[in-house]
Structures are given as C-alpha cells and as structure tokens.
Amino acid sequence: MLKSTHKAPPPLPAGWTEHRAPTGHLYYYNSSTKQSTYTRPQNAVPEPVAPPPAISQPTYTPETLPPFSSTPYGPAGFGPGSAHSDPSQSTRGRGGFRGGRGYHDKGRRGPEDRPKKKHAIPNCGPWLLIQTKLGRRFVHNPETNESFWKFPEDVLKGVTEFDRLEREKKERRERGEPEEPPKEQSPKPQTAPGDLNATAEQGEEARERAYDDDEYEEVEVTDSEGEEGQPSKRTRTESVGAEDQPLEFTEEDMEYQLAAMGEDYGLDPGEYGEVAEEDWEEGAEGLPLTEADAEALFRDLLDDYQINPFTPWENIIEEGRIIEDTRYTAPANMKARREIFANWTRDRIQLVREQKAKQQKADPRIKYLEFLQEHATPKLYWPEFKRKYRKEPEMKDTQLGDKDREKFYRDHISRLKQPESTRKADLSTLLKSVPLDLLHRSSSLEALPTAIITDIRYIGLAPKVRDPLIEAYLSTLPPAPEVQRSAEEIEELDRKRAEREKREKALADREKRVEEEKRRQRGDLLRGKHLLREGEAEVEEAMRVNKDGLRSYMEVDETRNEEQKQSQ
Incomplete structure (x- = not known):
C-alpha cells in the first residue's frame, strides 16, 4: 500500500482560528488582536496590532459618482463634507446596494484606483490636488464636492506652481541639502475673545497640514471581522469631522451642470439632453434621401475608389476601404x-x-x-x-x-x-x-x-x-488636365455635379439626424442611470441602522410607554 506523505500543519498559536473566505481561500483571525491574515501564523508570540480607527472614508466608485461629474472615481467628500461609514456595511463588498460587485467577483476585477494623497494648491483654496494609487491626479473642491480630471484654468496655474515647488524640493533632496522641517501641529489652546483672529489663522494652517499629511492605507479585513462590527476595508490614518453633508443635486442642477459641461467641451445640444421643439430651426430635418439617391451615392462611392468590377463583393468587404466612407451607409x-x-x-x-x-x-x-x-x-x-x-x-x-x-x-x-x-x-x-x-x-x-x-x-x-x-x-x-469642352458637355457636367452635391447633402443631413437621435438616447440613458442610482442610495440609506438609530428608536418607545402610563 502507498503511504501518504502529507504532513499535518503545525497547530495554530493561542487565539488564532482558521476560516474560509467566500472565494475559497483560507485565512486566519486573531480574536484578541482583531488581526486577519492569509499567512498561517507560527508558534510565536504575535505582536499586538492596534485596531484600525472606527471611521472610514467612503470613496466614489462608478456607481456612486456625483451627478454627471467629469471624474470616473474620486473621494466622496474631503474635509468637512465627509460622512461616517456604517461598520455593518463591510460584509456587502465594495458594491453594496448600489449594484457593485462583491467578494465573489474579486477574481474578475481589474486594478482599482483610489485616492492616496491630497495636497493644498497654492493660492487656489479650497481646491485640493489628489494623487491616486496609480499615479494619476485630479482636483477636488470640498466646498462644492466637485472633482475634475481636467483642471480648470484658474486651478491649473496653482497646480503648475505646486509642481514647481515639488521639483525644487526634490532637487534639494538630491543635492543633499537639508529640507525645511515641517511645522508641528500644536494642540488647540484656550483662547480668549480677543485672540479669535489668531486662532482662526492657526486653525487654517492646521487644516492645510492635515490635508498634506493625510493618506489612505490598505487594511485587510475578512467577512468575520465585518460581522463583529469591525470597520470597513478602507480606512484613513486621520479622520475628519462630518459637520456638513454632501450637496443634494436636483434635476435642474443636473441639467445645468450637463449643459455647462457640453459647452465647455464644444458639444451640440442634442449630445447632453433633448432640445425643445421651439429651439429647432425650420427645415432642420434636411432633405429627404430616396432609394434612387442612395443607389447613386453608392455608385459614386464605387467609382471614386476605382473598384475593379471583376473583383468579388466578399473581397471588397474584406479589404474594408469603402466601409469607412459615409456613403457606404446610404x-x-x-x-x-x-x-x-x-x-x-x-x-x-x-x-x-x-x-x-x-x-x-x-x-x-x-x-x-x-x-x-x-x-x-x-x-x-x-x-x-x-x-x-x-x-x-x-x-x-x-x-x-x-x-x-x-x-x-x-x-x-x-x-x-x-x-x-x-x-x-x-x-x-x-x-x-x-x-x-x-x-x-x-x-x-x-x-x-x-x-x-x-x-x-x-x-x-x-x-x-x-x-x-x-x-x-x-x-x-x-488629375487629368482641363480640356476644351463644348457648351453641351459643360452643361451636362454641371448638371451631374449639382445632382451629386444634392445627394451628398441629403446624406449628410440624414447622418446628422441619426447622430442627434443617438445623442438624445445617450442623454436619456445617463439621466435614467442617475435616477436609478439615486433610488438605490435612498433605499440603502433607509436600510442603514447604526447605534444612533437604535438609540433613537428606543427613546421613542420609552416616551410612548411613559405617555401611556400617565394617561392611565
């Protein structure tokens, strides 16, 4: 008989337990240190790991973008506009109720980009320059909660100045010159009414230093940790307050922002929304394109490309020269x-x-x-x-x-x-x-x-x-040189040229109508997706119940019981 050569793994150290993730991978969890890892612990005293902060910073995903924002994903509110995340949501994966993908799709996901660092832009407050994990950059306004990959003109000068300062700092570091020591953030002193101005200036400097030092880090958390109320997978090293809530966009705001973006990028009105009937010019539908015109246009296409009539149709399509011409679709x-x-x-x-x-x-x-x-x-x-x-x-x-x-x-x-x-x-x-x-x-x-x-x-x-x-x-x-033609030949050539121009104009008008219809459909699709995301967000907000929510329900029940006792 064959003897098995499998050796049982050594026992786990005290406090460690073995679990299996939904993806099939084994991971190990220490209930005392709240630490999880995919590497099997050895019989050694594990170093205590401080638990991560209980406040996480949500990030924008393609499903949670601000309405018609020009950035595919970015931070969902920096500074005072950020909100606390619910620890109970950590078991839903990164998609949650917004239609995203959870752990079971982890193997099919590509590399995700997330904000990593943020820097204050010189002379462009309150704009911030955000750097992602993949090295890309975008600008963010914490007051309006807007993010843009394409820098606005007034912010571009500040970003250029910031890059210049960074280059000088890097050159000094390469030359071995000492860098300017960072200013330490002192605790907030007790101020008198007469020192309010000085306190305000110190607070502004402290916020700028906090923005410069703020970084995102990866924290590995398993499903079992989420069940025990641990924070979500993405946390911040330093949290900020949540005094202000994100701006709420109405349908009018969306249309205004979409129209402004369309004007900035030189788009036609039909590309970012429907155009009212009274705004159309009379006769804008163009000339009709008949079957005879379509046949004549296609014949002109074959003549212009000097197609060999002895070539099979399949070879012409495989060659693909005429397919790119607009007359091919006539x-x-x-x-x-x-x-x-x-x-x-x-x-x-x-x-x-x-x-x-x-x-x-x-x-x-x-x-x-x-x-x-x-x-x-x-x-x-x-x-x-x-x-x-x-x-x-x-x-x-x-x-x-x-x-x-x-x-x-x-x-x-x-x-x-x-x-x-x-x-x-x-x-x-x-x-x-x-x-x-x-x-x-x-x-x-x-x-x-x-x-x-x-x-x-x-x-x-x-x-x-x-x-x-x-x-x-x-x-x-x-081209062939001009030859002397008779009046009849010139008249015949002019007639053919006029007919061809008329056919080509009718084709261009039809292509324009088709493109405008496609743009309107894309606009309807974008608006529908945004309304759907809003509805999903409302459902998610309604289903989110944290400790504060439970406490409020208990207080309401106690108030009702006291009222009933008093009435009796």
Missing part, C-alpha cells in the same frame, strides 16, 4: 448594397467590353498580344506554336501579317527569359513615357491607353504582378 442594408454592386459591375463590365471591342477593332495588335500572354511559352519555338494554335481566330486575323505575329512572339519569349526585376523596370519606363492627357489619376486598369496595351513590355509581366504596379503608379499621378 443603402438600407447589406442586401441592398450587394444588389447595387451587382448592377454596377454589370454596367461597368459591359462598358469595358465595348471599349475593348472598339480598341481591338481599331488595332488588331491588342487582341493578338492578349493571346500571346495567355498561351506563349519558352518551351515552344515559333513553328511549333504556329502549328499548335493555327485554328485560333487570333492566328487567322488578316489585319495582322504573319511576319508581325512572328516578331511579337520572338520578342515576347526573349523578354520572358529576363529577370522579373528587369521586366518591372521596363514597365515603369513605359508608364512614364505616356503623356498626362492619356494616363492620369482618373485612369483605370480596364481602360488603359492603346500606347500601353500594344507594347510588348505590357505583357512581359503576369497580371497579378503587373496590375498592382500600375495602380500604384496611377495613384501618384495628378
């Missing part, structure tokens, strides 16, 4: 886009075939060179090639002599034996030799000039290598 859905593309390719292919037929009829070399590119090979001599393909129409064309066909064949075979780099250079030389009026940026691969497609250098490369080179060269060319 058709209602993907089925409509595919149908428009099919009709467009059918028309373009028909047009290309007609142009090629005209070119081939005017110059028989075009058709013969295409035939050579497809069938010519260095393995066949000219007599063998001629005998093998003697029945093909290209070999029977009387417009091209037999000597010319033989010359083209021998030149093409000798060029195929050259390196590909040489053939690419020859093609580049050919493209540069064509004048701008024949080859320009608007030219396409399907309608190249005759001077190019009748040259032996054009068929010296395979189409998969040649076409990308030509497209890259066309993209570097300037």
